[in-house]
Each structure stands twice: as C-alpha cells, then as structure tokens.
Amino acid sequence: MISQFFVLSQRGDNIVFRDYRGEVPKGSAEIFFRKVKFWKEDEAEEAPPVFNVDGVNYIHVKVAGLLFVATTRVNVSPSLVLELLQRIARVIKDYLGVLNEESLRKNFVLVYELLDEVIDFGYPQTTSTEVLKSYIFNEPIMVDAARLPPLGPAAMFMQGAKRMPGTAVTKSVVANEPGGRKREEIFVDIIEKISVTFSSSGYILTSEIDGTIQMKSYLTGNPEIRLALNEDLSIGRNGSSIYDYHSSSGGGTVVLDDCNFHESVHLDSFDIDRTLTLIPPDGEFAVMNYRMTQEFKPPFRINALIEEAGPLKAEVLLKIRADFSPSVTANTITVQMPVPSYTARASFELEAGAVGQTTDFKEGSKRLEWCLKKIVGGAEHTLRAKLTFSQESHGNTTKEAGPVNMNFTIPMYNASRLQVRYLQIAKKSKTYNPYRWVRYVTQANSYVARL
Amino acid sequence: MSGHDSKYFSTTKKGEIPELKEELNSQYKDKKKDAVKKVIAAMTVGKDVSSLFTDVVNCMQTENLELKKLVYLYLINYAKSQPDLAILAVNTFVKDSQDPNPLIRALAVRTMGCIRVDKITEYLCDPLQRCLKDDDPYVRKTAAICVAKLYDINAELVEDRGFLETLKDLISDNNPMVVANAVAALAEIQDNSARPIFEITSHTLSKLLTALNECTEWGQVFILDALSRYKAADAREAENIVERVTPRLQHANCAVVLSAVKMILQQMELITSTDVVRNLCKKMAPPLVTLLSAEPEIQYVALRNINLIVQKRPTILAHEIKVFFCKYNDPIYVKMEKLEIMIMLASDRNIDQVLLEFKEYATEVDVDFVRKAVRAIGRCAIKLERAAERCISVLLELIKIKVNYVVQEAIIVIKDIFRRYPNTYESIIATLCESLDTLDEPEAKASMIWIIGEYAERIDNADELLESFLESFPEEPALVQLQLLTATVKLFLKKPTEGPQQMIQAVLNNATVETDNPDLRDRAYIYWRLLSTDPEAAKDVVLAEKPVISDDSNLLDPSLLDELLANIATLSSVYHKPPEAFVSRARTAAPRPDDEEYPDGGETAYSESPSHAADAAPAPVTAAGTSAVTHAAAKQPAPPATVPAAAPVPDLLGDLMGLDNSIVPVDQPTTPSGPPLPVLLPSSTGQGLQITAQLVRRDGQIFYNIQFENNSQIVLDGFMIQFNKNTFGLAAAGPLQVPPLQPGASARTLLPMILFQNVSTGPPSSLLQVAVKNNQQPVWYFNDKISLHAFFVEDGRMERANFLETWKNLPDANEVTKDLPNAVINSVDATIEHLTASNVFFVAKRRNASKDLLYLSTKIPRGIPFLIELTATVGIPGVKCAVKTPSPELAPLFFEAMETLLK
Structure with a gap:
C-alpha cells in the first residue's frame, strides 16, 4: 500500500506531505521532482505516471497545475493509487471550493485532517465527501475565487453563458454561504x-x-x-x-x-x-x-489547404464551418496548424469584418494559431496566410504541414x-x-x- | 471560523519557541488550539519543534476533538525521537480508547498504532483487543488496520495475543467496511510471513464475494486482489466465480475494473468451454476500451496491461484497433504505448488503415515518436508478409520528404526488411542511395553500408559508394567501422577487381594498424588471414546465408508473460517485470547513496539486461543484427568515461603481418602465473572448451582472471563475455581480449571489471552468472562465486581511535559473529602480514588467557567499513570472527572471504 502522499507545486515546493508508513526515506519528494523535471535531459518529454527509483515506486497525477504523488515499496495496484490521487484532489476541492496552492496552504490543518480519514496505514478508507463530513471538524477557509482562473470541467460555464450561476463552481460543499442560509x-x-x-x-x-x-x-x-x-x-x-x-x-x-x-x-x-x-x-x-x-x-467541418506559390513561398487557406443550429454558439475556439519547419515568416489575412479573431505564428513550435472568441451555428469563417520559407521546399509542403487541430467549447x-x-x-x-x-x-x- | 491558517507560518519578533510554549499553556482554549496549529505548521515546514513535546502533550486531555486530533498528529511525528516523553501520552491514549465517543476510541487506536515506540506498543494490545470487538463498525475497521500496523512493528506480539484469529473472525463481520479492512490487513500480513496465515477456502470465498457487492470501491479492490490468489477447484467453480465478478466490470472506478479483469483472466485458465471463454472475452473488451477514456495516467496503466493481455489472448481486442489510434493531445508516454499495441493488433485485414496512421505519425513534431512510428512500419512489414510491399512503399514516401531523422530511421528498418525477405525488394536500393550524403547517425550509416555490402553485386557503383565512406574511416564510430570492414570484404569477394582490392588493403590497414579498438582489429585480422589463406573459405564465412529474422523484439518470454499476467493490475504489469525484480521490502535497508536507477518501465522488455555488450558488437556473419539487437544497443548506457586501460595487447602484429600460418602464440606479458584457477566450465560440458576463472584484485583494480582451453577439434574465435545482474553490479570494463584458439591451445587474460553497473536487488548473494560466447559454439552459461576479498580496497586502514569510535557508533544489531572452523592462525605476525597484503589492516591486538585477539579493519567500495575482531589460539584450527559494519547483510559473504584468507 502507499507509503507517503504529497502535493508539490509546479516549482517543486512541498505543499502537503504525509508519511503513512515510514518506510520510504524523507527526501523522496525531492528525488521525485528532479526525476520528473529532467525525465529526458534534452527534450521536454513527460515522465510516465508510474516509475521506480532506487526501489521506491512513484505514482503521480497532475491536477490543477499541482502534482499529487504517492510512493510505495510494494507491488500495489497502480490504477488504485491513481484513482485515489484523483479522488483526494476532488475531495479537497469539494471542501475548499477551489483547489490551488493558496487554498491548500491556507487550509493545511483541514487537509491533514482529511488525509488521516481518507487513508490509514496507506490503505484508502473512504473518499466520499458525504461520509467524511461526520469525521471532519475543521472548517474550510475560503480563498477569493473571483480572481482565480477557472478550474475543472464545470468552469467552462463561466464564460459567456449568463444563465449559469458562476459561484457554483467554486462553492464549498461544507462551508455556509456568507448569508448563513444555504441555497x-x-x-x-x-x-x-x-x-x-x-x-x-x-x-x-x-x-x-x-x-x-x-x-x-x-x-x-x-x-x-x-x-x-x-x-x-x-x-x-x-x-x-x-x-x-x-x-x-x-x-x-x-x-x-x-x-x-x-x-x-x-x-x-x-x-x-x-x-x-x-x-x-x-x-x-x-x-x-x-x-x-x-x-x-461533427459540429465543425474543417477545410485546410497549403499550396506552394513560388520557390520560397506558400499559401495557406483555413476554412471552418459550424454545422449546428444558429441558436447555439461555440466559444474559445482555437485552430492550430503546424507548418514546415523551415517557415520563416507568416502573414495573415482575416475575412472582411472579422470580430474577435486573432492570429499568430508561433516561431518556436512552427505553427499557425487562429483564435476565435465565438462562432454562431451555421457560420463559416476563413483565414488566409502567406508563408515565407528560409529554404526551398522539397515539393512536399502538404506532407510537412498539418494536421490541423481544433479546440472549442460548445455550451448547450x-x-x-x-x-x-x-x-x-x-x-x-x-x-x-x-x-x-x-x-x-x-x-x-x-x-x-x-x- | 478561525481566520487564515497561513498566518501560523509567520514568525514573531520574540523567540518563537518560548512564545509558543507560553501560548500552549494558556488557559484559553482558543489560544491553545491556535498555538498547536502554529506548532503543526512549523512541523510541516521542517522546523524542529520537538522541544515543545511536553507542552503539546498536556493539551491532549481535552474534549475538543479538533484539538485532540492536532495533538495526535504532532505525537505521531515526534514520539519516535522522544520515546521517553511519549510514555506520558500513554495514559490518555488508554483512556481515550474507552471513551464513549466512537470517534475518539478509533482515533486513539489509530494513532497508537502509528507510533513505533516499544513502550507505546506494549500498551496498545489491550485497547486493540477491545476495539476489535467494539460495537461501532468505525472503531472495528480502524482496529483491523491497526493489527497490520502492530504486525509490522512486532509480529510475535500479534501472534501471541491471538489477534490473527480475531482478524479472521472479522471477515464474517456484518459491516462491509470492516470486512474489507480485515482482508487488506490479512493480505499484508500474509505477504510478510512465510507460513500460511490467510488461506482462502471456498467458505471464505463465498462470504467475500457476497461482501463485494456492498463494499466501497476501495474495499472491492482489496477483496478482488485477495481473491485473485484463490485457485478454483474446477471449471464449474471458476465459472461461478467469474459470473459473480463480471458485474464489477461496470464500475466507474478503473481500479475495480482492472482488478476484476485480473480475477476473470485467472479463472479463465481453468474454464474449458470455448463458448464461455469467447463470451467472457467479449464482455471484457468494452470495459478495457473504456479505460482509455479515463485520465491519461490511467490510460497508461491500462495500455501496459492491455499489452500483456493481447499477447496472451490476441483475439480479445482484435476488432478494436481504432481505439488505439493516437489522439492529437495524448501525452507522449500514452502515444508510445498505443503504437506498440497497434503493431500487435495489425493484421492483413486492417494493415491499410494502420499504415495510414503510421504515415501520419511519422510527420509529427515529436522526434522520438516519429522514429518509433517509422520503426513500427518496418516491424509490420516483417510481421505481415503480404503487407511488406505496402509498408515499403510508405517508407519510400517518407524518405522522399527528406526529413533527416525520418530518412535515417527508414533506412534502419529497411535493412531489417531486406534480412527478412532476401532478394525481394532490392529494386529500391537506388532510391536509398540518393540519401547517402545525409546520413549522420551511426546506426543508419551502418545499416546503409550493410545494404551496400550485402548487395554489392547488384549495385553498379558499390565500390564508389563504399569508397566515399572510407575517406572518413578513422573518424567513424566503431559500429560504422565494423560494418565498413565487413562490407568491403563482401565487395571484394563478390567483385575481386582492382578497385576493391585497393580498398580492402586500405581498410585492413586502417583496421589493424591504426586503431585501438580490439573488436575491429580482431575482426580485421580474421578477415585478413581468411583472405590470404583460403578465399573460398572466406566466401563461405562472410557470404554465408543468414538466419531469417522475425519481429519478436517486443514479445515477452511465455513464462514471464504468465507470471506478469498473474500480476495484472499491479506495478509489475506496468513495468513488465516480476515483482521480486523491484520490490525490496526491507524497512531497515539503508538507501543507496547514489542515483542508481532501475532500467525504467519504458519499453525495455524485462529479459534484456541493461548492458548487452556482447550484442552491441555483432559477429561478422550476422553483421546486420536484428532489430532486437539494435534495440538493446540503443538502450545500452554509455560506457563510463574512465574506462580503465584496456587489457594489454598481445604482441601479435609481427606474426600476423607476415601472414604466417603458425599457431598464434599466447604470450601475454602480464598474465599472472599463479595457482590454478577453479574450473567453472569443464570440457565435457563446453563441447571441448574449458573455462577456469576467478575474481582477483591487482593494483587497486578488480580483474576477472579467466583462462580458456580449447580441447575441441576446431578453431574457436570471437570470444565475448557478459555478466548477469549481481549484488555488486560487477561488469566487464572493456571487451574480452582472447585471440583465436587453435585446437589444443589455451589463453589466459585479465579482464578489467567495474562495479555497480547492473546491480540486482534482493538479499546480497555471492552468485555471479557469466555468459561466454564465441563464433563456433552455443553461448555457455556458468556460475561463479564472488569472493568479497577481491573488493577490499587499499585505503581501508583505520586508526585506533577512529576504530573505537566507529565501533561504538554502530548499533549492536550490526554486530555479527561466526566461527570459522577451517581457519587457522599459525603465527600472529605472519597472519597480520598476510592479511595486510589482502587489504585487511591491523589495528590492535591483545591476549586473553590462552587466546589471541586481533582487531582489524577493511573497507569495500562505496566506503562500507568492516570492523573485525578475531579470537583464536595460535596453531589450533578454528577462529572466532566478529564483525561490525553498517551493512550487516553482507556478513555471510565477509565470513566466506575471511575463511579463504585464513586458510
């Protein structure tokens, strides 16, 4: 079963640390962080969620920009530990309303109290917020949710849709509303x-x-x-x-x-x-x-084309069509298209009268990025881009560009x-x-x- | 609400500790509570607040649960360092364990179990006894886990007090939480005990299967994992079990699903009806696929498990290949695993779809992923004969994009395809040759050169092509040099014209005179001699037909696969290693100071030991190697920068340059003459080859003193050696230098060794497994014994004071004593001198009655000292040896070494 549980910030700071069995040396958090940070020296490759260093198994998940980690020496069920880590994050979020470094630090006593009920001697006991309520005595201290970036799947409702009560996302399950009465x-x-x-x-x-x-x-x-x-x-x-x-x-x-x-x-x-x-x-x-x-x-149809226009030039045409009812609006749309690695510059041409659209050429990763604030159902949008190459293409620009990748959220x-x-x-x-x-x-x- | 907890982290102007002390003793409850919170805050950031122990413990007697919990948290942390004070808390603990409030009763036993202090443990038994039979299930379930805690501290106590029986009774408890914890505790105790404690009978089985339905998700996993050890009596029982477990596949918790899959797979082994098995496979497929909709971390675990399941039962997901197609936003570790499974599931039916995917991946950004995708195409070609042509045309398309690393990777796999289907696809060689100039990676270059040499007769300008490589011969890496050498010989044998003749002379010259690489030199000499004595024989050797390769590079050995399948849903199934390879349950084992790492769970198959030195230097005949070999080579850690000077080079040049046919004299100036070495491989076993060897220490360096004796009728050459993982991580520091052995000849060499290269885990063992191969015989495996005295380092001398100090500082438990009946001290002075020569240093001596006592010290690498006391009567066999060391687990090995030295 698990030996230690800890939460690290992205910088590697120890926010929460609980040792359940005392069989793994204390420096494990540091060893873990170094390993994850420099998994592959020259590349930004992500460490797998389960690995072993010096006989200690490290199992971790990333939640809300934090690393939730468990260590163990025995042959545990890794899916149990991974589920447990996710569940701990969720329970803490239920209690604190928001899950981030600040809320954890402000509520460390409560968090330790929770951890003692959730896990005993490394064995998960319960991760049900409902059940835990009868054993937990500390009360959460709320952090100001308004200035925090939204988190979690429900956060998407905070954008645009006025009908959604935005406070719900960051409301603690146990804390009372300031007015005293719970809605x-x-x-x-x-x-x-x-x-x-x-x-x-x-x-x-x-x-x-x-x-x-x-x-x-x-x-x-x-x-x-x-x-x-x-x-x-x-x-x-x-x-x-x-x-x-x-x-x-x-x-x-x-x-x-x-x-x-x-x-x-x-x-x-x-x-x-x-x-x-x-x-x-x-x-x-x-x-x-x-x-x-x-x-x-599919809600969107994508048309993408790249054509050479002379030895050092190419033209890109991106077209997206929203195949859903006009009563629905998609928001925060991002369209990304990798271009050949020898692309030096890109200039963009948006359609006439375009509102809430931005374009960018990401030099480092060599990709075009097109962001649209919203797209109404049935609408079609087009972007043209002219690329300048630093060397002659091999006549294979189509193979060296793409695939186009799209991100969006469509409420209702x-x-x-x-x-x-x-x-x-x-x-x-x-x-x-x-x-x-x-x-x-x-x-x-x-x-x-x-x- | 008590304001922001983070304020407890702020420091005060006054001394922090005295101020806290004052607050802890305040008469106001709130102030007290705040003070304890501040103490805990200080504790969590690593400040030492142990001096407040008494004051904090005084706060323990309170009705306030919040405050009590805080004090308990503090106690768990500091009781170990303040055992005498911890006893102060015992009374309150015992009182709390009888509190009317069940939460307090449970809290008391839970906390007591976490305090690993003998004095507390003594007082734990009575409360634990009561709590195991408590009316409240919350108390009982806490007590159940507490038995496992106590067993970990003091197993005897648990058995003496009959806690195991009580725990077994709890399996029939009416509360499923209690049942689950009892099962978890029993399973852990069983894991740590050699004798049967927790045996699952058909009676417990049915009880547990019933409890399964009411348990929490975590309890379900405990129970399923415990039950997976149950062996059903027959197919009918197995079917019954499966039927009751199958609904678990529908659970939202992935751990429950995987544990259920494990259980079902295990029972399926017993089920004979193919219909039932087919039906079960059908039922398992959708939940397995659904695991891939979970978080990427879970997906990774699921994919590693699916990899095993598919190897055993390929049909189970045969129709689901699409779910393994990589998503744009999959993390790289998920993509890599998906690729592997796609290759496994690729079939003649779906290969077109699969190739389309691979082609797409091969144009993505991540270089590692792209390379793996290109390799995947090659592996499909090797696996599916009918699809090979399509695979090749995709590879050619990719080559045309002219992305450098894609081209190089493609050439590497095409070489393998040529080996798999000789004389089939050579028409594409022309296309490959176009990319010749862009190759800069050794493996790709070597592959291309191999292709040119292998098909020299069909490439009109093969000589020109090879010549272009020859210019840079001295600068090329060894891998490329070896291939160039072989390819030039092939070219010469196929086209013995003037051009190639000049080339071969240049190459042989380069590879014999101007190189330091023994592998290259040896191979060149062999070719040289072959060519000059019997060109036809050279043809037979160099142009011999090669065995056909297959794509089994990533398949596991069946017995390992079965073991891993029995460990589905555990770490073992993620690492693809048996549990004993990475589980070290020693609580006391000191952590190793360095960053030595297990070969990670990445993509290495378990059976590959991390350094495949032998494979990395391929024998001439199978020069191209298989993809399995190249894979291992890529994984091989870079050789340490400070490789000790290679073993002395025999002065053979004169003989060979004259191309004299006489037997190569085995004349090695530094070859130690000494007592005969122990025979490890007798001629009778080794088809005429006898190997004798021993570890020795010379000039501060460990060598493997090894002698080969050729009693067979043929010349043996191309000797290579490899060491399996061992306790000290002994490995060869350089290649084995043995000349070709004529029948009747023998050769002796000192192979320099390095330590901590491939360390095996588990208890220390003197076992050293060695593999030796040559070009004529199968690989020979034999066992040697590591004698610890070869490790005794030169600087192990200790001053008297230092010796006493170190002796005192080591706990008594680290002292081990043994009688060495075969050892004898004939003269104190002679013995001291003899031992000093072996780096065991004299510290002091005294006489006690008729006995002489000698104090000595020695040290092994990584600075582990041994402090020794020898007691003996001069001239009479039998020496009592006491040793104290930070690593007492090495004591048995040490005694063996001492006995050898004192013979």
Missing part, C-alpha cells in the same frame, strides 16, 4: 468530449464521444433523485465490430458502446425505462460515464443526443422547490483534420 440547488452537467479525425479528403476516419453525467448536489437532507435518459437508449453494439457503422446508425436511437455508473446509482428500472435512481452524496461525482463510437454529426450542445428527460427530486413539502440546473456542454478532445 438549495443541484447541478447536473452532461459533459461530452469529442474526438474526430478527418482524412485529407474530409471523410471521418475515427470519431468517438467520451461523456460524463456529472452531479454536484447542495440539497439538504439528501433526497432521492430520479434521472431519466432517452427512452430508446441502447447499450452495447452487436455484430463483429463495434465500428461497423452501416449496421446500427439508422433509426435515430442513441447507442452507447459501454457505460459505467457511480456506486450510489440504482439501476433497478434502468432496463425498463432508462431512469437512474440515486441518493446523491455531497460533493462532485460522475453519475455515469459513457463512450460512443456511433456515427454522429451535445453531439451524442443523449438527453436528461427529467430530473425529479423526492419532495419533502409542497414549498420545497430547489434550483435544478441541467447543463450540456461539448468540448473538443482530439479534433483533427489531416492535410
């Missing part, structure tokens, strides 16, 4: 990360959706919740290959390849009417994770068409009517068009 509310977020690879001719080579239904409840008394999903939802693809698009995409039903559920979820009626019943514990947790490779309509849109039909809260009284927020959001995971 009764529950958040259900359907977060989808989509990966699409387009071939050079625009065909979809691979596409995948990784989805999560995430819940964060601030309801007192933990009432029972019913969550109804699409009635025609089906799980598991038949046939030899789950990638056999022809056999199953018809009919408009949502077909998931696989899904899994939080342990508090009762699936008694799931097979009959696709409803989930649960008593949500406090804190943020994933009710359900799902994965889908069924064909779906989900590609899978998985829906929460209703969210029912077991009523305590007639007047009890807590706020319910059901929010959809789609993000690019690996959204790539090849040249």
